[in-house]
Amino acid sequence: MPNIKSAAKRVKTSEKSRRRNAETRSVLKSLRKNLLAAITANESPKTQAAYRAFCSALDKGVKHGIVPKNTAIRKKARAATMLRKTAAK
Numbered sequence: 001m002p003n004i005k006s007a008a009k010r011v012k013t014s015e016k017s018r019r020r021n022a023e024t025r026s027v028l029k030s031l032r033k034n035l036l037a038a039i040t041a042n043e044s045p046k047t048q049a050a051y052r053a054f055c056s057a058l059d060k061g062v063k064h065g066i067v068p069k070n071t072a073i074r075k076k077a078r079a080a081t082m083l084r085k086t087a088a089k
Contacts, residue, residue, distance in 0.1 A: 024057075024066045031057050035079060039086050051083055 002008045035050040055076050061067035 021066045024061055024064070028054075028057055028061060028067070032075075032079075036082075039082055042086060042089075044087075047083065047086070051079060054079060 002011055031050070031054040035047070035054050038047040038050045058067060058072040058076055062069050062072045
């Protein structure tokens with residue numbers, strides 16, 4: 001247990017941040033799964049919507065410092081590659 005008042009406050013804020021970050025990461029994983037499911041089902045309009053939602057969530061995660069910028073770029077690029085491959089078929 002922290003002895004200093006500011007340290008006690010920091011414990012509270014870091015726990016709040018940890019929960020918010022975990023929730024955001026969970027949402028990102030769910031959106032990615034939705035995108036993969038739409039790609040395997042080969043439903044074009046649903047796939048585009050899922051891709052946009054996934055990219056938007058990644059960008060918001062980067063903006064809030066939850067996801068590193070290069071990680072988001074890599075994940076978006078890989079998702080776009082999957083989309084192009086399914087569109088070519």
